[in-house]
Amino acid sequence: MTPQTLQVTEPLALACGRHLDSYQLVYETYGKLNAKASNAVLICHALSGTHHAAGYHSADDKKPGWWDHYIGPGKPIDTNQFFVVALNNLGGCAGSTGPTSINPATGEAWGPDFPILRVRDWVNSQAKLADALGIQCWAAVVGGSLGGMQAMRWTLEHPDRVKNCVVIASAMKLTAQNIAFNETARHAITSDPNFCDGNYLAHNTSPKQGLAIARMIGHITYLSGDGLGERFGRDVRSGSFEQGQDSLVEFQVQSYLRYQGDVFSDNFDANTYLLMTRALDYFDLAREYNDDAAQAFARAKARFCVVSFTTDWRFSPERSREIAQALIAANKSVCYAEIESNFGHDAFLLPDQRYEQVFSRFMQTVSAEANQ
Amino acid sequence: MTPQTLQVTEPLALACGRHLDSYQLVYETYGKLNAKASNAVLICHALSGTHHAAGYHSADDKKPGWWDHYIGPGKPIDTNQFFVVALNNLGGCAGSTGPTSINPATGEAWGPDFPILRVRDWVNSQAKLADALGIQCWAAVVGGSLGGMQAMRWTLEHPDRVKNCVVIASAMKLTAQNIAFNETARHAITSDPNFCDGNYLAHNTSPKQGLAIARMIGHITYLSGDGLGERFGRDVRSGSFEQGQDSLVEFQVQSYLRYQGDVFSDNFDANTYLLMTRALDYFDLAREYNDDAAQAFARAKARFCVVSFTTDWRFSPERSREIAQALIAANKSVCYAEIESNFGHDAFLLPDQRYEQVFSRFMQTVSAEANQ
Numbered sequence: 001m002t003p004q005t006l007q008v009t010e011p012l013a014l015a016c017g018r019h020l021d022s023y024q025l026v027y028e029t030y031g032k033l034n035a036k037a038s039n040a041v042l043i044c045h046a047l048s049g050t051h052h053a054a055g056y057h058s059a060d061d062k063k064p065g066w067w068d069h070y071i072g073p074g075k076p077i078d079t080n081q082f083f084v085v086a087l088n089n090l091g092g093c094a095g096s097t098g099p100t101s102i103n104p105a106t107g108e109a110w111g112p113d114f115p116i117l118r119v120r121d122w123v124n125s126q127a128k129l130a131d132a133l134g135i136q137c138w139a140a141v142v143g144g145s146l147g148g149m150q151a152m153r154w155t156l157e158h159p160d161r162v163k164n165c166v167v168i169a170s171a172m173k174l175t176a177q178n179i180a181f182n183e184t185a186r187h188a189i190t191s192d193p194n195f196c197d198g199n200y201l202a203h204n205t206s207p208k209q210g211l212a213i214a215r216m217i218g219h220i221t222y223l224s225g226d227g228l229g230e231r232f233g234r235d236v237r238s239g240s241f242e243q244g245q246d247s248l249v250e251f252q253v254q255s256y257l258r259y260q261g262d263v264f265s266d267n268f269d270a271n272t273y274l275l276m277t278r279a280l281d282y283f284d285l286a287r288e289y290n291d292d293a294a295q296a297f298a299r300a301k302a303r304f305c306v307v308s309f310t311t312d313w314r315f316s317p318e319r320s321r322e323i324a325q326a327l328i329a330a331n332k333s334v335c336y337a338e339i340e341s342n343f344g345h346d347a348f349l350l351p352d353q354r355y356e357q358v359f360s361r362f363m364q365t366v367s368a369e370a371n372q
Numbered sequence: 373m374t375p376q377t378l379q380v381t382e383p384l385a386l387a388c389g390r391h392l393d394s395y396q397l398v399y400e401t402y403g404k405l406n407a408k409a410s411n412a413v414l415i416c417h418a419l420s421g422t423h424h425a426a427g428y429h430s431a432d433d434k435k436p437g438w439w440d441h442y443i444g445p446g447k448p449i450d451t452n453q454f455f456v457v458a459l460n461n462l463g464g465c466a467g468s469t470g471p472t473s474i475n476p477a478t479g480e481a482w483g484p485d486f487p488i489l490r491v492r493d494w495v496n497s498q499a500k501l502a503d504a505l506g507i508q509c510w511a512a513v514v515g516g517s518l519g520g521m522q523a524m525r526w527t528l529e530h531p532d533r534v535k536n537c538v539v540i541a542s543a544m545k546l547t548a549q550n551i552a553f554n555e556t557a558r559h560a561i562t563s564d565p566n567f568c569d570g571n572y573l574a575h576n577t578s579p580k581q582g583l584a585i586a587r588m589i590g591h592i593t594y595l596s597g598d599g600l601g602e603r604f605g606r607d608v609r610s611g612s613f614e615q616g617q618d619s620l621v622e623f624q625v626q627s628y629l630r631y632q633g634d635v636f637s638d639n640f641d642a643n644t645y646l647l648m649t650r651a652l653d654y655f656d657l658a659r660e661y662n663d664d665a666a667q668a669f670a671r672a673k674a675r676f677c678v679v680s681f682t683t684d685w686r687f688s689p690e691r692s693r694e695i696a697q698a699l700i701a702a703n704k705s706v707c708y709a710e711i712e713s714n715f716g717h718d719a720f721l722l723p724d725q726r727y728e729q730v731f732s733r734f735m736q737t738v739s740a741e742a743n744q
Contacts, residue, residue, distance in 0.1 A: 015615055016615075016616070016618040017615065017617065017618050115618065116618060116619075174606075176601045176603070176604040176605055176606065176623070177592060177595075177600045179623050179625055180591075180600060180629055183588075183625065183630075184589055184592065184629065187584075187629075187633070188585050191585070209563040212559075213556060213559060213563070213585065216552075217589065220549060220556065225547060225548075228548040228549045229547050229549065231548070233548055234545065234546075234656070243387055243389065245388065245389065246388040248488065251555070254555040257552055278620070278621075281621070282613065284613075
């Protein structure tokens, strides 16, 4: 897989009232677009995802793309059937224009001056990518978590350009608890002295400690309590509980979290993290539809597949049932599956037979229509 | 209420193998000790509690002690019936010897050199306080959360000195998830540049930002998701969602958390916070009893009352049921109540009619025996 880059020179009007004169989007594609351009599937990523959703960039790569379990030949998003498009969202830090990019107006990195983005801005920039690729209508727009919010927004903003919508482990809006976790993560970043009001690049530094803490909070809450327990329990990595040992005990779960935090903070941009979590918090599908989700979905023309996981407590099954119920109230076609899983929110990324079956079955109907 | 201080000059051997040559414990008492000294109740505090459990210190006080809902005349822990003792634990920062106290060996604050404490160390120092007050046997030892761990440990370490034991919203050991949250909180503190390896007092500073983040994590997780939702929802405090408003939106729940974090970090010692959370993480009631809780409780002579709250997800009802089951297996007297509450772990501090009824009824039987 080799990433490609789309350079857009037409200005993009943003929800916040500002606009971007030009921007670039980095993306990958898997499979072949058919003659009618009717078999294209858009993958929308979540908080820390990228355009590298499947496959390997080189033989040396240790890990494949982030959703390789579900994208590939014979997999639910079957690259023998579909032309799959995965991009790094605007505001990201994996190649698309974002806070680490140069602001043409100043010749320096955007940093904290990068515009505040909403989910609809991603949808609109993704539509430009679709135009460039000659895709008038997606066979499906698919996403988990924040990606599911983009998939839903697509069906409202561009109802004629989405035939099917797959919404996994997502929500029509976040709960107060979810916002509170994101806020604490953001506070850890912005109160890091190396944050420098967001101008850390200009100061040749990075709020790594804050970003690591943000990631640690994320990690705990995206896993289930039982999942953490099964994986780590109270296993001790160093130190001792023996009487007469004046040493600090380090649990396995501690070293794991610290390691995850450190790896993440070495590779991710803090301003992007702030931007992504704010887009999550601000998303409210029905805000401009009198807070009536059924009224919102009335615009949609897509068929929907909604999936949740039993132990996901940040995007709980209740949130997905609300989506399904709003779709039913709007008289839309929806299939809803609640998958037994022990892996919390992370389940949407992990192999699971039932999940795979549900996902495959739905995508087979999409393929049958797309390739007829 | 006026706090008193006990100065202990007899050395205290600690579980870590070190000892304290001398130390002081600050405490308050409510009610009167009867002639037989049989009506004394010990209150064990949790993470951030103090000796000021009930009543007011002066007419100017804005808030009473931390458990004033449950301690006082006619309340469950009825000060007309009981002589109630509440202390600040060793290692605390409210007056008892702890990391902010002067280390006699150096003439400077202990700071990070203060010994690592285990729950049993608190129990043993509380026993010295009992000796000093002429209390051979407690009518009851009572605690919530980390305080409940102390209450349980009392019944194993000093079985003849505890007639009744009330364990509220507690656990025999923490789960991996709980440890993970504590670890993230500790990491926020220790990675704050003002932490100075724990020697912040010597540097005339304080890791306030880290401590505030630790408290924010605590706050979210000690409340239930529904409780946060009912209290704050997605209400906005400042900023706007209107199109064309390039402003950051601040949710009510954000300002609340930041405020709570700031207030706490102005008033609490970071090394004490580390010490208290480590005691929580390290506690494992049955570790030295072949990991068999029934075997551990076989030593106990007390009658038990165990209480949990339905939406408490850090010390879930399941953990309390484990305590009750181990007590039953050990053939001990136990009453267990699971209280419907929307307030998560914090419920143990808040007014609630059912909780009050259960608690009062149990304490009435304690009083009947104590004062006969």
